[in-house]
Amino acid sequence: DAGVIQSPRHEVTEMGQEVTLRCKPISGHDYLFWYRQTMMRGLELLIYFNNNVPIDDSGMPEDRFSAKMPNASFSTLKIQPSEPRDSAVYFCASSFDRVDNEQFFGPGTRLTVL
Amino acid sequence: SQQGEEDPQALSIQEGENATMNCSYKTSINNLQWYRQNSGRGLVHLILIRSNEREKHSGRLRVTLDTSKKSSSLLITASQAADTASYFCATDGARLAFGKGNQVVVIP
Numbered sequence: 001d002a003g004v005i006q007s008p009r010h011e012v013t014e015m016g017q018e019v020t021l022r023c024k025p026i027s028g029h030d031y032l033f034w035y036r037q038t039m040m041r042g043l044e045l046l047i048y049f050n051n052n053v054p055i056d057d058s059g060m061p062e063d064r065f066s067a068k069m070p071n072a073s074f075s076t077l078k079i080q081p082s083e084p085r086d087s088a089v090y091f092c093a094s095s096f097d098r099v100d101n102e103q104f105f106g107p108g109t110r111l112t113v114l
Numbered sequence: 115s116q117q118g119e120e121d122p123q124a125l126s127i128q129e130g131e132n133a134t135m136n137c138s139y140k141t142s143i144n145n146l147q148w149y150r151q152n153s154g155r156g157l158v159h160l161i162l163i164r165s166n167e168r169e170k171h172s173g174r175l176r177v178t179l180d181t182s183k184k185s186s187s188l189l190i191t192a193s194q195a196a197d198t199a200s201y202f203c204a205t206d207g208a209r210l211a212f213g214k215g216n217q218v219v220v221i222p
Contacts, residue, residue, distance in 0.1 A: 004156070042212075042214045042215060043157075043202070043212045043214075043215070045209065045212075048209065056208075056209065091156050091157070093156070093157075099208070099209050099210070100144075100145070100206035100207065100209060100210050102147065102159045102162060103157070103159065103210060104159070105156030105157045105158070106156050107155060107156050108154075108155070108156050
């Protein structure tokens with residue numbers, strides 16, 4: 001298996017633009033997680049899905065952030081409009097069977113908002 | 115929710131030395147996991163220890179768990195330059211809760 005796949009790996013955009021981050025979880029995994037990592041705040045859970053259904057989105061910073069999982073092999077995290085404070089590394093992770101099982105992380109998307 | 119807290123937060127050692135880092139948590143757990151993050155990469159699972167286990171080994175890694183003190187330690191023996199990374203503990207519950215990370219620098 002190729003592991004968790006994220007795209008793009010790097011994204012540089014200007015304030016106000018829409019940003020879409022993509023994730024393909026490991027086949028067969030039924031949990032998908034979106035995290036944000038910054039030096040100041042560390043690793044933050046934004047939202048997680050179980051069987052394509054959002055279960056906990058309490059970590060989503062504000063309405064500018066939205067996430068979808070239209071099928072078991074694809075998820076998106078969208079920021080619209082983007083702001084400089086959204087600059088961070090965004091990770092997608094997946095796990096099998098239980099929400100607290102071992103998580104497999106993707107390589108991350110480094111987002112820079114100018 | 116529970117959250118692991120690693121201590122110390124930064125550690126610099128010579129290659130070949132041992133590195134020890136600690137993690138404390140607040141509430142009861144079923145298991146505790148340790149992850150490693152190399153610079154610019156995603157987290158990688160290292161080891162899981164269950165609440166009924168006191169010690170677990172994996173290669174050069176040794177993890178201990180003291181549920182009475184709500185703490186865990188990760189020991190890396192005979193460190194190598196490739197061990198330079200951040201190390202996170204994560205506790206189970208409603209979801210995995212990651213600590214802030216513990217940066218280890220191994221000097222060749």
